Amino acid sequence: MKIEELEPKEVWSQFNEILKVPRPSKKEEKIIQYLLDWAKKHGLEAKKDEIGNVLIKKPATPGYENRRTVVLQSHVDMVCEKNSDVKHDFEKDPINAYIDGEWVKAKGTTLGADDGIGVAAQLAILASDRVEHGPIECLFTVDEETGLTGAFGLQKDFFEGKILLNLDSEDEGELFIGCAGGVDTIATFRYKKDPVKSGFFALEIQVANLQGGHSGDDINKGLGNANKILNRFLWKAAKEYGLRLCSIDGGNLRNAIAREAKAVVIVPNTNKEDVRAEFNMFFYEIQREYKTTEPNLRMKMGTVDAPEFVIDEKTQFNLLNALYACPHGVIEMSREIPGLVETSTNLASVKMDDEAITVATSQRSSVESAKRDIANMVESVFLLAKAKVKHSDGYPGWTPNTDSEILKIAKQSYEDLFGKEPVVRAIHAGLECGLFLEKYPGLDMISFGPTLRGVHSPDERINIKTVEMFWKHLLDILRKIPVEN
Numbered sequence: 181m182k183i184e185e186l187e188p189k190e191v192w193s194q195f196n197e198i199l200k201v202p203r204p205s206k207k208e209e210k211i212i213q214y215l216l217d218w219a220k221k222h223g224l225e226a227k228k229d230e231i232g233n234v235l236i237k238k239p240a241t242p243g244y245e246n247r248r249t250v251v252l253q254s255h256v257d258m259v260c261e262k263n264s265d266v267k268h269d270f271e272k273d274p275i276n277a278y279i280d281g282e283w284v285k286a287k288g289t290t291l292g293a294d295d296g297i298g299v300a301a302q303l304a305i306l307a308s309d310r311v312e313h314g315p316i317e318c319l320f321t322v323d324e325e326t327g328l329t330g331a332f333g334l335q336k337d338f339f340e341g342k343i344l345l346n347l348d349s350e351d352e353g354e355l356f357i358g359c360a361g362g363v364d365t366i367a368t369f370r371y372k373k374d375p376v377k378s379g380f381f382a383l384e385i386q387v388a389n390l391q392g393g394h395s396g397d398d399i400n401k402g403l404g405n406a407n408k409i410l411n412r413f414l415w416k417a418a419k420e421y422g423l424r425l426c427s428i429d430g431g432n433l434r435n436a437i438a439r440e441a442k443a444v445v446i447v448p449n450t451n452k453e454d455v456r457a458e459f460n461m462f463f464y465e466i467q468r469e470y471k472t473t474e475p476n477l478r479m480k481m482g483t484v485d486a487p488e489f490v491i492d493e494k495t496q497f498n499l500l501n502a503l504y505a506c507p508h509g510v511i512e513m514s515r516e517i518p519g520l521v522e523t524s525t526n527l528a529s530v531k532m533d534d535e536a537i538t539v540a541t542s543q544r545s546s547v548e549s550a551k552r553d554i555a556n557m558v559e560s561v562f563l564l565a566k567a568k569v570k571h572s573d574g575y576p577g578w579t580p581n582t583d584s585e586i587l588k589i590a591k592q593s594y595e596d597l598f599g600k601e602p603v604v605r606a607i608h609a610g611l612e613c614g615l616f617l618e619k620y621p622g623l624d625m626i627s628f629g630p631t632l633r634g635v636h637s638p639d640e641r642i643n644i645k646t647v648e649m650f651w652k653h654l655l656d657i658l659r660k661i662p663v664e665n
Contacts, residue, residue: 247314254298
């Protein structure tokens with residue numbers, strides 16, 4: 181069976197077309213033009229703002245003209261992650277998706293169901309002449325994944341609706357009414373190049389095959405962070421065997437847990453066997469630590485040609501100590517909502533160029549003061565290590581409203597359709613809803629969607645059955661939107 185033949189066909193056919201359109205974060209020109217052309221083809225009113233957000237309007241179907249206007253919202257960009265052995269150009273190549281039992285996956289890359297499935301559902305409603313609904317405004321935002329740029333730049337008068345359905349959640353049967361705010365903390369180490377002396381041999385050390393995942397949704401699952409694991413070995417080998425660091429590269433995106441990391445090092449010839457023995461013992465210990473959450477974890481050490489330089493000893497000392505001391509993971513659980521992560525931090529990436537090493541981290545919290553506190557904690561670690569530190573502007577959280585009218589409608593709809601109550605909760609991941617509220621204070625919002633797993637990693641997959649449930653729920657909510665006062 182082909183993806184476009186899955187049920188509901190109207191959603192999967194739109195999703196299959198979206199898979200063909202490159203849409204990396206900050207490079208959404210092709211998907212923006214696709215949406216504008218699509219709207220013109222279907223005879224619908226569309227507009228684009230200065231930042232690149234697109235709004236497509238559709239009038240009410242007969243008999244629903246007096247209903248309140250509903251804004252359906254999703255983001256058009258996708259996280260672009262791939263396995264190291266996969267050749268794929270996210271700016272040119274279509275996503276190679278396939279059906280695997282109950283799931284749709286991509287071959288060695290992220291699938292882009294986050295939030296391509298939301299986009300597909302919107303287009304399916306806009307294209308349909310069978311779906312019953314009041315006035316619809318479909319909002320497609322840009323650059324959600326790497327900076328919430330579209331939500332930040334959204335004009336205050338871009339849409340008119342007072343009810344917003346965010347289609348960017350990843351657990352079917354759960355209605356989200358709140359999310360964490362976030363901020364990035366970036367540390368920069370400038371280094372000097374010292375010549376490689378004789379009497380050393382060079383090695384490349386790799387950590388790979390970790391699950392990775394979303395730094396919000398998956399931060400409490402005990403997954404390994406490749407940057408932290410690699411640095412544990414480097415730190416000990418530097419201290420005990422005279423290891424010198426030549427280059428380091430780990431992780432990629434601020435909102436993804438690092439899946440892979442590698443470093444080129446040199447070690448005195450006299451310690452060659454000791455370092456190999458230490459590596460083997462370390463790998464064994466790490467496998468035991470992560471045997472449940474990271475069963476496919478791999479580490480590799482191999483001889484390479486001697487590099488031209490090593491990082492100066494002082495910078496290496498500061499960097500390795502800072503990476504070891506930098507917190508990663510859950511900092512605090514919510515005291516009000518059982519099971520909800522309140523505050524966390526992610527050691528996202530370590531990147532090196534000819535002059536500097538840049539460490540990117542991201543902090544999240546549903547409590548604004550706690551968000552500032554953990555960002556300051558991370559900053560203090562890197563300041564002690566003599567790095568230059570800066571913070572992003574950050575984004576606000578979304579405070580839950582348990583008295584929300586659209587929440588009550590969505591809950592009753594779910595019970596009517598499926599004979600059970602949905603779970604109502606907040607999410608530790610960031611959603612654009614907090615920024616929407618800043619510009620549209622009267623918005624009544626919920627967020628929901630089908631079940632996705634492995635988001636922000638090449639293991640990303642979407643459950644086929646839950647797409648149909650999500651679709652039925654969305655259409656039933658639209659039918660039950662109240663009339664204008």
